[in-house]
Amino acid sequence: MKKFLISTAVLASLAGAASAETVGVSMALFDDNFLTVLRNGIQSYADEQGHSVQIEDAQNDVAKQLDQINNFIASGVDAIIVNPVDTSATQAMTDAAAAAGVPLVYVNRQPVNLDTLPDNQAFVASNEVDSGTLETIEVCRLLAEMGKTEANAYVIMGELSNQAAVQRTQDIHDVIDGGKCAVKLNILDKQTSNWRRDEAQNLMTNWLSTGTAFDAVIANNDESAIGAIQAMKAAGIDMASVIVGGVDATQDALVAMQAGDLDVTVFQNAAAQGSGSLDAAVKLAKGEAVDQAVWVPFELVTPANINDYLQKN
Incomplete structure (x- = not known):
C-alpha cells in the first residue's frame, strides 16, 4: 500500500475547479466537539468546491451506519465518506461499497481492513x-x-x-x-x-x-x-x-x-482531514488515482505555542 505524509497547505490546494459531485457522508456521532469540526470541514470544503454533500448522523450505532451507506448507494451518490462508529466493523461497509462500485473514503478513524482496501477506497487521517x-x-x-x-x-x-x-x-x-x-x-x-x-x-x-x-x-x-x-x-x-x-x-x-x-x-487537524477526505472521494469518483493512506500530521500544543492554534479549529 502506498502511504505518504501530506501537509495542510498541500491538502488545501489539491482540488481544482472540478465538476460537482454528490457525496454521502456518514459520521459516527454529531454530538462530539472534534467530530463537529471534522464535519464542518467537509461541509465548508464542499461549499467552496461546489459539491453536494448529504451528511448523516449514525448516532454511534454500527447497524444504523451500515444502513446509511446502503441508502447512499441506493440513492446513486458518486462517492461515500465514512467516519466509522466501530473501526473493527468496517469490512461490511467496504464490501457494500465495493459491490456497488461506489468509491468510499474512511476519515479520521482507521478501518480494520486498511491493508486490504480496494483500489477505489482510501483513508484520510492522522497517524x-x-x-x-x-x-x-x-x-x-x-x-x-x-x-x-x-x-x-x-x-x-x-x-x-x-x-x-x-x-x-x-x-x-x-x-x-x-x-x-x-x-x-x-x-x-x-x-x-x-x-x-x-x-x-x-x-x-x-x-x-x-x-x-x-x-x-x-x-x-x-x-x-x-x-x-x-x-x-x-x-x-x-x-x-x-x-x-x-x-x-x-x-x-x-x-x-x-x-x-x-x-x-x-x-489533530480536523478541518484538513475533512477537506482531504472530500477531495479523495471526488477524485475517486472521477476515476483518478488516490493514495490509500493520506496522513495529516499531528502537532504538539503547549502553553508556549498555544497562540498558533487558537484559530485553527
Whole structure:
C-alpha cells in the first residue's frame, strides 16, 4: 500500500475547479466537539468546491451506519465518506461499497481492513502512533521539570472499539517501556470514558475517592481530559500540582490550557482531514488515482505555542 505524509497547505490546494459531485457522508456521532469540526470541514470544503454533500448522523450505532451507506448507494451518490462508529466493523461497509462500485473514503478513524482496501477506497487521517507518543513524552518532560524522578499517572481511554483509543493507549506504554519517559512513570489504573466529558468526570471522581496519590492524568482525548479536570477542581485539587494531557486541541481544550488547567494537547487537524477526505472521494469518483493512506500530521500544543492554534479549529 502506498502511504505518504501530506501537509495542510498541500491538502488545501489539491482540488481544482472540478465538476460537482454528490457525496454521502456518514459520521459516527454529531454530538462530539472534534467530530463537529471534522464535519464542518467537509461541509465548508464542499461549499467552496461546489459539491453536494448529504451528511448523516449514525448516532454511534454500527447497524444504523451500515444502513446509511446502503441508502447512499441506493440513492446513486458518486462517492461515500465514512467516519466509522466501530473501526473493527468496517469490512461490511467496504464490501457494500465495493459491490456497488461506489468509491468510499474512511476519515479520521482507521478501518480494520486498511491493508486490504480496494483500489477505489482510501483513508484520510492522522497517524495515531504519533498522537499518544507526543502527548506522553511531553507529560514526562513536565513531570521531570517539576522535580519528579518517579511519578504516578491515571490513563483515561477512549472507546475501546476504536482504533485511535487502542493506539493512543499503546503509545503511552511504548513511551514508558521504550525508555522515552524522562521519569519513572507508573500507571495506577486505566479505564474508558468512551471519549465523553461526563464519563471522564465520574471516572476521575471515583479515582479521587480512593485517596491514592497521583501526579498526572493522560487522556486519549481532550473531552476526557476536561472531564477529569472538572472532577479535580470540584475536589479542590491545585491544578498546578497535576500534569494533565489530552489530544485534539479543541477550542474547549485550548481555553482550559489558557486557564492553566490543561498542560498539553496534540493538534489533530480536523478541518484538513475533512477537506482531504472530500477531495479523495471526488477524485475517486472521477476515476483518478488516490493514495490509500493520506496522513495529516499531528502537532504538539503547549502553553508556549498555544497562540498558533487558537484559530485553527
